Amino acid sequence: MGFVEFRNVYKRYKMGEVIINAANGINFEIDRGEFVVIVGPSGAGKTTVLNILGGMDTCDEGEIIVDGQKINEYKARQLITYRRFDIGFVFQFYNLIQNLTARENVELASQICKDPMDAEEILREVGLGERMGNFPAQLSGGEQQRVAIARALAKKPKLLLCDEPTGALDYATGKSILKLLQDTCRQNGMTVIVITHNMAITPMADRVIKIKNSKVENMGRNHSPADVETIEW
Template sequence: MTKKVLMKLNRVTRTYVMGEVTVEALKETSLELYEGELMVILGPSGSGKSTLLNIMGGMDLASGGQVYFGQEDLTRAGDKQLTRYRRYELGFVFQFYNLIPDLTARENVELSANLVANPLPVEEVLRDVGLGSRSDHFPSQLSGGEQQRVAIARAAVKNPRLLLCDEPTGALDHQTGRLILALLAKINRERGSTVVIVTHNTPISAMAHRVVRMSSGAVVDISENRFPLPPERIEW
């Protein structure tokens, strides 16, 4: 069966000028994301994986090349087009949660739900991430794992076509990290969202449909897992 391309990056570059120094954060990177896949992008710090994720998420613009989401050209998109893309098509899960501290778990998720026309039911999403009984708690009253689950619920409630996750287990212990990965796999499997996980943690790649390895601002390898491993069985 032919896979449908959700996002296409063609020879994308990103350079930063810092005084007299030009830094090539991303070098002529070409990549396709397929609808309904779970992709893991691996690489050490400075490999360009976060830069790539920010370009996918419309939070940074490429210096060169082309970026397409479906038929929409994001390469030279203005602020209004990028805001619309991030609002309606995208969910983003940050490593350090980025929750609003003065809002409860439910209110953080409701804020995101109010951005789209047809969100998933807030209470249902909170139950799905195991926070039905904790929804009236503020972030300061929640553990790190619980805060990350709120962050996932906030992204998932929009029912996004693309869910981007920047080191979602980086601040968590091993057991909690596996729970978070299981949630992301469940969203991919049951909701059909394309999920991209950026990490430096190699064992996590076992759960992916495809694995992209980066080094020094470039993609050096793309491989396919014929039999992805359930997150509950991943050890690191």
């Protein structure tokens, strides 16, 4: 059994008279500690998968298993606990609290979990040792995304879910953020899932899941994943 499994997962939305299949029988599995890229065009169903996996949405049919638990059977209160303790989120826009420093933004996340990492230690790990006292407005986009990643990592989550984490960044900065995510996966044994429309970054993944028309078009593994520095797009 995989660390994460989607088994025949369906999610439908009703818009007026029209029913949209956002997930139309999705199946995949992911092993613990893998760096996974879920790739596909806009509207393919990638974010729906991420939202269901992160406990921000529920499926209509199917099973979602994370670390042996069927999260599709969770009640609302269980999903809150799951999001709080088990999941780290990194989004395209950093969602930092503007009147808190980098350190305070990270400390905020660590206040809600059981055994958090030290905020200053994790900020040093992501290369922000000199910027802990700065407010988001005093940081570049790449630095703000590093704070967001530090905030997610401080919880020691089972899964780090990243939705287009380089979408708002320039090429070089985006590469440095992807390297940070890849290094985090390798060094901490963390399961990291990155959602993107950028096919060029798939060589850096252990596992690539291609989603098209709300289904898994194919899934493959890279037996020798590339370092992100070697990838051009």
